[in-house]
Amino acid sequence: MTRTTPEENKALVLDAFDTLFNKRNYAAAERYWSDSYIQHSAHIAPGREGLFELIRSLPGTLRYESQLIVAEGDYVMVHGRFSGNGRPAAWIAVDVIRFQDGKLAEHWDVLQEEATRAQSVSGLPMFGDRFPE
Template identity: 65%
Template sequence: MNNEVKNKSIVLKAFDTLFNQRDYDAAEEYWSANYIQHSSLIPPGRQGLFDLIKSLPNTLTYEPSVMMAEDDKVMVHGRFSGNGSPPALIAVDIVRLENGILVEHWDVLQDEATIVSSASGLPMFGARFPDSIE
């Protein structure tokens, strides 16, 4: 398995472990203790990220979609739903890995468009609009 495929697999496992399973002890194995956070919505460091997730409803779910990897960086297009306030957030998360550990993060977040608000008439994530926002 090449390094880029391996890194994509690590990121998927890390995101599932933290956002869906909420297993903070296991998530520590994926996120560096010196994690660098560039998001304007997430407090600094690994603990800042973990504390943010702990503050959100247990209904939070993360769904990945398109992924790309180049060298030590992975980019994932995903949906965060059940975050306590509709609509869901559509995200592009970019992470940098060192030795299989997430060490740095950037993101771009946008509220998911409804069928009414989508100028293109197309969903932002997947093949259809979620039932809850049509």
């Protein structure tokens, strides 16, 4: 059994997300996701292959960027943006990942479309310090 620290887990999540979402390197991404990966997202088919198939179905312009990442024990939460997803607005996400044996073993997320300046009642952007163009 491989034990990883919260700091190692944060680095692994960022590497894994970059490898899959930005580089679309599915063979390399397999080393990050457990063979028995559990997917709790209602919009993604079960397992690692369900996630990989979703990414394959999205435009090649998909881009992931993170803004905040926190970890405690075997869990990591990352606040990020998925742009170029083929939809009118980017997705702002909080992904929760549980690690087991040094791999992403379980996932939950909360997604919402990114608001424009005109849509934001607070007057503040949802991600970073600028509204989307």
